Structure formats: C-alpha cells, structure tokens
Amino acid sequence: MIDFRYHLVSIVAIFLALSVGIVLGTSFLEDPAIKTAQSLADGLSKGNTALRDEIEALQTRQTGNDAFVTAATPRLVQDALATESVVIVEAPGATSGMREAVQEVIAASGATVTGRVTLTDRYVEPGRMASIDKLVTEVKPVDLNVPVEGTTYDRAATLLADAIVTSDPAQVGKVNPTATGILEAFQRDGLLSVTDQPAKRADLAVLIAPAEPYTGESAAPQASAIVSMALGLDEASRGAVLAGALPATTAGGAIAALREDTAVAEKVSSVDNVDMPAGRIVVVYALREQLSGVTGQYGIGSGVSGIEPSASPTPSATSGG
Numbered sequence: 001m002i003d004f005r006y007h008l009v010s011i012v013a014i015f016l017a018l019s020v021g022i023v024l025g026t027s028f029l030e031d032p033a034i035k036t037a038q039s040l041a042d043g044l045s046k047g048n049t050a051l052r053d054e055i056e057a058l059q060t061r062q063t064g065n066d067a068f069v070t071a072a073t074p075r076l077v078q079d080a081l082a083t084e085s086v087v088i089v090e091a092p093g094a095t096s097g098m099r100e101a102v103q104e105v106i107a108a109s110g111a112t113v114t115g116r117v118t119l120t121d122r123y124v125e126p127g128r129m130a131s132i133d134k135l136v137t138e139v140k141p142v143d144l145n146v147p148v149e150g151t152t153y154d155r156a157a158t159l160l161a162d163a164i165v166t167s168d169p170a171q172v173g174k175v176n177p178t179a180t181g182i183l184e185a186f187q188r189d190g191l192l193s194v195t196d197q198p199a200k201r202a203d204l205a206v207l208i209a210p211a212e213p214y215t216g217e218s219a220a221p222q223a224s225a226i227v228s229m230a231l232g233l234d235e236a237s238r239g240a241v242l243a244g245a246l247p248a249t250t251a252g253g254a255i256a257a258l259r260e261d262t263a264v265a266e267k268v269s270s271v272d273n274v275d276m277p278a279g280r281i282v283v284v285y286a287l288r289e290q291l292s293g294v295t296g297q298y299g300i301g302s303g304v305s306g307i308e309p310s311a312s313p314t315p316s317a318t319s320g321g
Contacts, residue, residue, distance in 0.1 A: 069277040074108050077284045082110035085172050085202035086287065087164045089233065090118040091226045091254060093210030094244075098274055102206060102243055105280040106287075111204070114173075115196030117164060117183070123191045124225045126218040131189070132156050139185045141178040153225040157232025160186065165237035166201040175199050204287050205233040208274075209244030213252030223257035227264055230254075234268045239290025242268055243283050245275040249301030259303035265295070272299030282308045 069076075086106050090099055103113055122128060129152040136155045140146060144162055146155040163179035166172060176199075183199060186192045207230050214222040226242075234240035248255040249272045259265050269286040273279035282298050289296060289309045296305045 066277050069281070073105060073277060073281055076281050077105060077109040080109040080284050080288050081106065081204070084111045084204055084287075084291070085114055086111045086204045086206060087114050087198045087202040088116045089164075089205060089207045089229065090116065091208060091210050091229070092119050092121045092124050093212060094118075094208040095211045098211070098243075098245070099208045102208065102274060102280055102283055105284055106206065109284045111287075112202075113196075114164075114200050114202045115194065115198030117160070117198050118193045118195070119229070120191055120193065122189075124214075124222045126221075129153075132191070135185060135189055135191075139182050143178060151224070151228060153228035154232070157229045158236070160192075160229070161205075161232040161236035164198045164201055165205050165233055165240075166203060167236065167238050169203060171201060172203045173200050176201060203238045204290065205237050205240040206283060206287070207233060207240060207242045209242055209248040209254040211245060212247050213250050213254075213256070215252055219252035220257075223252055223254050226254040227258045227261060230258060230268045231264050234290075239287055240268050241283055241286045241290065242270040243274045243279075244270075244272055246272055246299075246301050248272060249299070249303065255301070256303070259297055265297060265303075267295055269295050270297050270299070272301040272304070278307075285309050 088099060088103055088106075099116070103116075106113055123132075133152045133155070136146065136152075136159050140159055141162070144159065146158045150158075159179075159182055163176060163182040166174075166176070179199075183192070183194055187194065207226070209226065213219070230240055230242045242255060242258055244253075244255050247253060249259070250256060255270050255272050258268060258270055269290055271279050271282050271286055274283060279299060285308055286296060286298060294309070296309055297303055298306060298308055300307070
C-alpha cells in the first residue's frame, strides 16, 4: 500500500527536477536568448524612431505646403467663377468644417452662394422611401417631368433640384414659381433644413459628401441616394460637383458610388481631397470646367482622372451640366 510519505517524496522529487531543469536551461540558454531578444528590441526601436522621424518630416512638409496653398488660394481662384451663382447641398454626415471651407473658396472665386440645403439622416434612413415617394407625388408641379422608371431618390432629387438650380442664365437668382413649397414640404417631414435663400436658384451646385462611408446592409442604397442627388443637381443646372475626403472613395462611400456608375461619372465631377486646401481650389476649377460641358474625377483616391483639370477651360454661356 502506498502511504503518505511516498506521495510526499514524489512531490518533492518533481519540484526538485523542475528547479534543476530551470537552472540548467537558463545556464545554457541565458546568453544567446538574451542577446537575440536584445538585438531584436534594438532593431525595432531604431526602426520605430526612423518611422516617427519620417512621419514628422512628412507632416512638417504637408503643413508647409498647405500653408503656402492657403495663402495663394485667393490669387489662384480669383474671378474663376465671377458672375456665377452656386448653391451648396450637404449630404447627411457631411462636416460643417468642410462645408465652410468649400464655401469660403467659392466666395473667393467671385461666385455668389445663394444658400445651403442640408439633408438630414432621415432623408437616407432605411425604410423611408415609401413616405418620400408619397411626398414627391403630393408636391410635384404638374409640368415637372420626374423619372418614372427611376428610384425614389431619383425622383426626389429631380424635385429638389428644380427648386434650387436652373440651367437658364435668365432665371438665375429667381424663385421658380412652380416649385414654391417644395423645400417647405421636405422641411416639414424632417428631411432637410435650409439656410439663407437657396430657392433663389443658382446655376451651379456643390454637394458635400458624407465624411465617412455608409456601412451595413443599407450602405449601397444610401450611397446611391447621394449619387442620385448629385445627378439631379447636375441635370437641372449648368454643372455640379460632388466634394468630399478620401474615406468617401472607399466601399460604401458616396464618391466611390458615383465613380463606379459610369453614366453618372460622365456628367458629374467629383473631388476627393477637399479636406486639403489644394482640393478646395480644384472644386472651383471643376465647377468652371463643368460650365464648358467637361466632366472630371479629381483628387488622390481611386478612379481619378487627375489631381486637377488638365487645362483651364473657357466657360460657355450656353453649355449645360
């Protein structure tokens, strides 16, 4: 029979063996293991330091470039859109900082900003299409043709664009009498808000894209709703530009959705680096290019045709968007 002393001796022997193994193992492996680990740590530390220095140098360079471009902006856009009129539309999720910066550059170009229409989250809320369709039917002017085979957002965009832009220079600055009440109706339903006087129609439009891409199952239709608005503004005016930052060019982003739709990309211009001073200047150049009937996709993301228009077009008094 195995007694308690046997168990005790066995346990002591096991712990003694472990202790001896640890001592022997560290004796044989101490120097190579520590040296290898130390060498690896030193290499990683030096690599991280080099990367930090490189990032700081790039940030310093970018800050300097941005400061230079910002200072030169008034001269670079001076009179680029003189006598033109621009309305700004904000998509749900657009940042006020980006919109304000774009508006400032547009004003510096000599254009008049008639006002702003800000679409709410409710406008692109999943399951909202039936109520928007009903609203469009109720407030649509009799003589306005809306795309019967288009989506709900195609029809809504056509209706809203008719109230805030025009392709007829003689109608710029004038309220569309047949569109009276459209903006108010959309406001009552909580779909948008209005600042200043966008109903005094402009001949150009800038649509500010959401700062971040849409996600989840409704991402594609939500991004498509913004693309529909961009197209509606373009077709009712002399030109439109969808402006945003690089995240909008990724999956679920409004600019990505526009550039992937060949038919829309042939009509509506886009700029994807509006968070940079240079990108905001390109918005002005893209609007001017639209006046000549030319479209381009500009910035630093995927699907661009260049950083900026390759030439300075001469606006045509009769060309449309």
